[in-house]
Amino acid sequence: MNKANLLPQDAELLNHFETVGTITAVEAATLYKVRCITSNISRLRKHGVTIDTAFKKDITGQRYARYSVAA
Numbered sequence: 001m002n003k004a005n006l007l008p009q010d011a012e013l014l015n016h017f018e019t020v021g022t023i024t025a026v027e028a029a030t031l032y033k034v035r036c037i038t039s040n041i042s043r044l045r046k047h048g049v050t051i052d053t054a055f056k057k058d059i060t061g062q063r064y065a066r067y068s069v070a071a
Contacts, residue, residue: 006043006044007043009033009034009040010044012032013028013034013037013040013044014044014049014069016028016032017049017067017068017069021068024064024065024066025037025038025064025065041053049069051068051070052067052068052069052070053065053067054066054067054068
């Protein structure tokens with residue numbers, strides 16, 4: 001994948017996937033100032049990146065999504 005064709009935030013997220021593995025919306029907001037991770041994920045998917053979404057629940061029962069690049 002050519003990261004030069006990506007927006008800077010999208011490239012940061014792709015690099016995060018390659019180095020860390022997974023990310024949530026809260027982590028993306030904290031680390032990369034991403035306001036709407038679904039937009040970034042959508043753009044990455046349009047560039048051919050296969051991203052899996054796993055829905056989880058935190059200790060309070062609140063649902064959230066954890067994103068990862070498919071192997």
